[in-house]
Structures are given as structure tokens and as C-alpha cells.
Amino acid sequence: MERVRTNVERVIEGKPEVVSSALVVLLAEGHLLIEDVPGVGKTMLSKALARSIDSTVRRIQFTPDLLPSDVTGVSVFNQDTRQFEFRPGGVFANIVVGDEINRASPKTQSALLECMEERQVTVDNATYQLETPFMVIATQNPVEMEGTYTLPEAQRDRFMVRTSMGYPVEAAELAMIAGHTEGNPLDDLEHVTDAAEIRKLTAIVGQVFVAEAVQRYTVALTSATRRTDELVLGASPRATLHLVRAAKAYAALQGRDYVLPDDVRTLAPRVLTHRLLPSVEASMNERSTDEILQRLVATVPVPDGTRG
Amino acid sequence: MTSRSRSSLGAGVALSTAAALTTWICILSWRGFTDAPSLFLSPLLGLALLVAGIGAVGRWSRLGVASVLLLQLLTGAMALSWVVVGSPLPVGSTWDALLVAFAQARDGAVVYASPVPTAEAAVEPLLVGGGLLCLVLVDLLACGLRRVPLAGLPLLAVYSVPVSLLATDLTWWVFALSALGFVAMLYLQESEQVARWGRSLGEDGPDPLAATSGLGVHTATVRLNALAVGGVATALAVVVPLAVPTLDVQLFDVGRGPGGDTKISVDNPMTDLVRDLNRPDDTPLLAVRTDQVEPEYLRISVLNRFSQNEWSPGDREIPLENRPDGDMPTLTGVSQSVPRRTLDYRLEAYETFSSRWLPTFAPVSRVEAAGDWRYDESTMDFLAGDPDLDLTGATWSMTAVDLDLSAQELADAPSSVGMVSASYTDLPSDMPPLIRQLANQVTAGAPTRFQKAVALQDWFREEFDYSLRNVPPGNGTDELEEFLSPDGDYARTGYCEQFASAMAVMARQLGIPARVAVGFLRPQRIAEGVYEYSSDDLHAWPELFIAGSGWVRFEPTPPARAGAVPAYTREAVDLEQPEPSGPSGRAEDQLPDRNGEPTAAPDELDPEADDEAGAVDAGFPWGTLLGVLLGALALVALVLAPRAVRRRRREHRLAAGPEAIWDELRDTARDLGLPYPDHRSPRETGAGLVGHLGSPLDDRPRPSHGAGQAPEAVDSLHRLVGDVERLRYAPVGADESRPDRQEDGRRVAQALHDGATPQARRRATWLPRTLLRPTRRTDVVAGPETESLGYRDGVVDLVR
Missing domain, CATH: 1.10.8.80 (Magnesium chelatase subunit I, C-Terminal domain)
Structure with a gap:
């Protein structure tokens, strides 16, 4: 886990508490809500975490016109087989990054939140189990911002931890300039662990x-x-x-x-x-x-x- | 609920019983009121238990304070009526009988002096009634209103009543038992209070605290401490006053002279004498201006009647014309051949001196005093004729006759029969044979009346001890027999009253007319020719009538009090005399010389002889010394005790497990006055303590403290925190035992000490706060409403 931590901290500088929160949530099989103004590195954190683990990662950009089926998946009629077949949505991954979750309509939001709690998706009477580990890292802008829908209390309750990034301290920001202007630092990140190991770790936590x-x-x-x-x-x-x-x-x-x-x-x-x-x-x-x-x-x- | 009620009933019974028994023990000091104290003490014991029982049960069943009080008073009154007249319902004839009984008791108490003879007057109803009221009052204060300290006041009053009314000494064990009882009441009350605070909020919570006994203080150490403190305090209260000379102070002087102020009143000279001699402070009363070197024996009054109970001035019938307005009648019985000279005096009574008698030097030839004073021709003492007349502030002048008596003439004197009233040899019919026997025995070798008198005087001065303490006041036949008997309780120890009375009685027994004079012994010189008499100078001496010489003064009081005897009693008498007698001379020259003291400083003798008389007589004051030593020892023990107890507790804890070490650190911090958070986790607390650790090398008045000062101690503290956490929160079996844990605890405690100011360190060493205010461990977090959440069904346990 230390490796994951150092890996993530290579990208997110000066925020050990946020990183540790993220790891705690990962091991506790919960979901993380990161709330802050745009541009402080919410997405970067989720991506870095996801990249550090050798697992499937999906990112869903929540927009006002996003439909629930985009999240959960949809049954499509296959002309060749003449059958409906399931096209998994964005949640079918070990780590799902729900970016700007409060910009989607409540209906879509709740589709995701159902998956979070149940860890399964039901479409057309067929239930599909999600993978383990399964973790949703949702980011949201503060509710006062334009074009946002407030996340209802019931749904906020499903996130294990809410954290906020906060602005970096000056030194960290300077270091960021050095690191991030040459290229995307995410590209340099390597997998340091995989889903199987995380599963083992969560068992230990239990x-x-x-x-x-x-x-x-x-x-x-x-x-x-x-x-x-x-x-x-x-x-x-x-x-x-x-x-x-x-x-x-x-x-x-x-x-x-x-x-x-x-x-x-x-x-x-x-x-x-x-x-x-x-x-x-x-x-x-x-x-x-x-x-x-x-x-x-x-x-x-x-x-x-x-x-x- | 049941366990809780039962516990409070137990505690209530304990406190009520303690209160009632303590009151009863206090009432034990009333024993002196009657000659059969069991007659009122036994019913009172029953009443005590009754009051306690009703009080405890009433309060337990949540009756109001007023209801319980009413119930106690009603039941108590019924019991009282039953005790007094044999029927619990005082109606009709019983009521009349009750009234009669109380009236008789009141009359008995008025008529008879204590101890009241039970056969003559039954004063028990009064005592039982008064005791009942005290019991109810103490119960109300201590148990009803829960003001135990306040209950000490009625207890003190109960205890003080005999102090003020009876002239007997207090019994130390009654005091000690009462004090212990009071301490027990305080202990019960306080511990129950603590238990009440400590109860868990949840009625049926798993905490067993509520189900324990009424004694809330559970640790044996605390109980032991309370016991030790109470015991030592009581012991000190008993022992220390032995070494302090004011144990005899009478708290309330009710009924005996003007209480409160320092005014000294002389009404009945003899009884007042006792009290005034016992005064702790020496009050100046009277000033004399004279040319005489040292005016001694200023007479206030003459006691000429001896009844079975006491010497008294008798009934005086004084003609109106006997006013002190000039020359007095010629001296009674003094032969014209006796050489004499006259001495003039001016006297002034201070505002502090109140007397119905006008003091004069005897024999007197001229007196001029303003006011309705009358003299009695036979005694030549001066009594106020007007009931409102008082000596206070009066001035008067007088001339006394100084007779130069010679022993030879005194010895040669003829019989005095018929020269003075026969009443001067009157004695009660039932005189103890011992007195006659002793009188004959002592004077066996003396042929004449005068020599017999001298023999008596010398016998008293040599065979008896002078002491003001532990001597029952009184001069009746019983007291005198006690005083004269060589193996009585007060074997041959007494003060001037007994000496003067005894000698006068024995002289009468021998047929010599005798009376007792009361006055002042020797003054203190305050200026040239001015002398002052004070309350400590009060004295009594016998005067015997010798034909041709009149009323002759003798001095049987031992040298410890009265330094010299009259010159004539030592002339031409070859009985044993310790000092060679000087040549016969005038009295004013002789007296001071015989004293062996320079005349310029006679004042040094009096107060000392008075104050220390008891001690001087008893030889070296071993008892006092022992008392002082014991007191000092107890004091030292008291001072050292907190430190020792704290140390022992520390060693004990450091040797025990992590929790005990943690408790020790908590107490160390609290002893040092450091902030110690309640109910915080070990880690938090540890983090707080780190800031207070100091270096042993830092001996500045304000040592710097913090993590950097004692890195070793910080490591130790962290290890200890880990130990405590493992013990508390890890699965069973996870805590490991470390050999250096004790060392860690010691190091952290030491570092805490090092980081504190010297003042805080001293305080922590000598007067640890945690001993004075022990902290109770509360294992119970304020209970949340967990039922509705199903917490007990183990929601949290489901987490995997």
C-alpha cells in the first residue's frame, strides 16, 4: 500500500491526507467523494490512484444530458444473433471515476449510486455483478457553482468519505509547475499492484x-x-x-x-x-x-x- | 431499581444510626447532672434508635423532610410519655401526670445543685426530653437536610452544656468518641454523595456500580485514608490540649457571674474565688496607694458560718448606723498592751471589679467610703446595704492597725470563752470522725491554743500539695474529708479554699473560735507606693481568735502559693522550721525577707506561683512532656503521611500492569498541577503529556519542557501508550509483558517532575492533590440511546 501511496503522491503533491483518505476508502471498500472547485487536481487524484493499480478503470464524465443507461449499460438487439445483448456501461470496472457527478441529472446520479450500494447492475431482469474491488471516486464542484444539481442527502450518505483537495501550498505548486509542464505525469506512473492484491488486502482489513x-x-x-x-x-x-x-x-x-x-x-x-x-x-x-x-x-x- | 433502593436504604440507615449514636455519646457528658445517669441514658439510647430508624425508613420511602420530622417528634413524644408516665398516649389523667412530672423535674433542677440526687427529685424527664430534641435536631440536619457539618453545632452545644453548668472536668473519651462519631457521619455522607454522582445513567446498564453497597468510595486505600485522617485528627484533638494550659477554659459561663465580659464579680466570696482563680487571664481589679512596703492580705469578706455544705458569710443583720464614715469601733479582743501602729491606705476599685463587699485591711480603725456600705461589728467586713450598690469604680480611704503580735503573748493567752460569739465554734452535728481525729493527732504535742494553731498551719504547709487543677471545688464536710484523707482521690491536694476551710474547721474542732477570710494575698507594685491586686491574687485564709490578740491570721496554704507565714507564728516556737527565724521585728519588715525574695520584685512570684502551681507540685511535668512529644510525633506523622502513602502507591502501581502505570502517570500529572484531560484516548493524553516533560539537568525556577527536553522519556511514553492501547483495544492476548515497562513509567514520571516548577514539585511531594481529592475511575461512557439503533444486537459486529 505504501507503494500505491508514493506512486500517487508523485502526481498529487503536498496532499498526504487526501491520498490517505483515498487509500482508506479503497481498502474499506467504500466510495470516495472529492468536492472542490475546478482545477485543484480532483481528477488527477482519481486517475493516479486508478493508474497505480493494475485494474480496469472507467471514467464517466457526468454532464446534464448523461443518461442512466450510459452508466449502467444497455441491452442492444444484435442483428446477427437476433438476440438482445448487454453492453456494459461505465460502472463495469474496478475503479470508476465519476467526474463532476453533480452536473448530471438526479436520475443519472441515482443510477450510479444504486450500483455503488448494491455492487450489481440490473438491466432487463438480468443482474450483472460488478467486479471487486469496486470503488467509485466521484468528484463534484461545490453546490453553489453554476450548472450543478445538489446531490441528495440519501446519496451523499452512500459515500464513505468526502474530502476536498484544497489549494496546494506554494512549494507544492512550484514543484507542480516543474513536473506538469513537460508532459503528463500520469504517463510515467506504473502499476504497483493489482486487483487481486487489493482483494487480499481488503480481506485483511476485515x-x-x-x-x-x-x-x-x-x-x-x-x-x-x-x-x-x-x-x-x-x-x-x-x-x-x-x-x-x-x-x-x-x-x-x-x-x-x-x-x-x-x-x-x-x-x-x-x-x-x-x-x-x-x-x-x-x-x-x-x-x-x-x-x-x-x-x-x-x-x-x-x-x-x-x-x- | 431494586438494587438502587436497597443501597440507599442501607446508606440511610448507616448515616441515621451514626448520627443518633453520636448524639447519644455526646449526651453521655450529661452524666454529671444526676447521681443515677443510667435513668435517662438508657431511655435515650432507645429513643436514639427510634429516631434513627424512623428517619431512615421515612426518607427511604421518599417522605418529605417536614413529614419525617413530624413523625419523629410525634413518635418521640409518645415514647417520652411512655418513659415518664408509662402510657404512650398523654390524654386525660396521663397528661396531667406528665405535666406534674415535668414540673417536678423543673423544680428539682432549680432547687438542687448537680448532681441532683435522684431520690429527692426526678429530673430525668427534662434530660430525656432535651436529649430527644437534640437527637431529632441532629437527625434533621445530618440526614434530612444533608448538612452533616452543620449537625456539629447541636452536638457541640450538647457537649458544652455540662462544661458550663457543671464545674467538673470533661471526660476525654466522651469527646473522642463523639469526635469519631462525627467523623464517621461526615465519611458516610460524603461517600454516599460520591456514589450518587458516580451512578451510570442507564438504569439497567451493565455497570455494576449501582448495585454495590451504599458506601460509594470503593477502594480500600481511600477508606483507609479517611480512617487514618479521622483517627489522627481525633487523637490530636485529645492529646494536644494536654500540653496547652487552656483546657480548663470554661466556654460558657452561664449562671455563674456575668458571662462573656471580663468583669469579676464577688457576691458569694468563696464560690467566686474558685472561678476567678481559674481564669486563664489575670485581670487587674484594685489599686492601693500606701506608705507600707507591701500591703498584704486585703480582706474582702469573712465567712463565719460553717454548715455541712460550705463556709458562708451567714446571715448578717446590720444596724443602719454602721456606716464607714470615720472611726471604727475599738478592736475586738485586742489587749491594750499590744504594740501597734497605724497605716493609711487609699483604695480604688477598677471598672472590672464588681463586688457587694468593700475590701479592707484588717484590723481596721477608720474607713471613709461613699455609698451605703455597712459593717458587721463582729466580723468587721463591709457589705453593701443598697441592693444596687456595687464596688465598681469606687474609691475609699481607710486606716488599718498594724499589731505587733508576739508569739509568747499569743501562747500565754487565756481562754477566749465568752469573748466572742459561740457561733465561731459551731460545727455540724455529723462531722466525719476523721477530721476530729486528725486535729487531735496533729496538735498532740502542742500545749496551748496558739501552738496548736501553729502546729496545724505547719502540718498543712508541709504535708499537703497546692494545686488548682483536678481539685473539686467545695469546702463542705465531704470535700474536706476527701481533702484531708491521705488516700482519697484528691489526696491532700487542694488550694487556698480547702486549706483555709480545713484549718478553720479543725480549729473549731479543737475549740478555738475560727473563721475564714476571703481577700487578696499579695499585690503587684506598679509604681512607688502604688500596688495593684488582680484576680490571680485572690486568696482565702483562716482567722483564729486568741484572747488578747483578737482575730489572728494564719497561713496554712503551702509555700507554692503563699510564700510566707505570719511572723508571730514562727517566733519562739521550736517546732520544725526550715529556715532560721530572724529576730522578731515589725511585720512589714519581716514578711518580705522571709520570702527570700527581694522586696522590689515580689510581683514575679505571684503570677508564676499561680499559673504553674499545679506543675510545680507534681514535680517535673512528665505527663505534659509526654503529651507534647506524642502531639509532635502525631504532627510529624500527619505531615509525612501523604508523602509516604503517595510513594507506596507509586511503587505499587509501577510494579503492576500498564493500566496501573498509566494511572500513576495520570496522578503524577495531577499532583504537579498539569492539565490532564479526562476521557481522552491514551494517544491523545500521551501527546499532551509530552509537552510537559522536562530535562533532569534543568534546575531553573521555570524549567523548559517539551518533547526535545527528554527524548528518552518521550520514547518511554510512546511505549507506554502502545502498551495501554494494546491492553485496552487489541484482541485478547496481544499485550506483551516488557521487563523495562516499570523503568519506562519511572522515567516518564521523573521527566514530568523535572519539567514542573519547584513549587509544583514540592506540592506534589508533600501534599499530593490526588490523595486529597482522589479520582474515581469511570469506565462508563455516557450511554447513548443505543436500543433504538439495535446497537446491542451487534450492528458494529456485522462489519467484516
């Missing part, structure tokens, strides 16, 4: 131990988001699952076979923020969900009890 105290802590965190007055929508049970799963992957990435409360705490903002809706009062006080969540994390006590 076996990471989560102590009861950590489980309690996770639940305490998510339920705290439901109780606070500053949020109208708290984290769903799915969020709890995602958080634990991400924490397991994070622990595995650190070389540990057990999860620490610190893992949960570190990941909580990335996993939970995009699922929360601030209350009217909180919005008026200009308190972002991020701040609210940080405060909650600071108040929920970490269980210091031993196991059992």
Missing part, C-alpha cells in the same frame, strides 16, 4: 479487531450528532458502519491489527461531515458542520475501560 470500548465510542460519537441541537440531520447507522470500516482500514494502513479510538476520531470528520445538516441557528451563527463535529468529538469521552 479482520482488524474492534474492541467493545471502541465500538461504544463510535456509537457514542454518531449518536451525539443526532442529539445535538445544532444539527437537524445526524449521522445514520450506515455512517456508523462506514466509520468503523474506515477506521479498520486506517488501522491496517498503520500496520495495526486493532482499532484505536484515535483512528475513529481522526476519520470522524472525513466520514461524517458530508452527512450532517446544520440547524437554522447553527447556519445563522455561521458555524459549519465541520466545526460542530469537531466540538462533538472533543466532548464525547473516550472510554478508558479495558475490554469486557
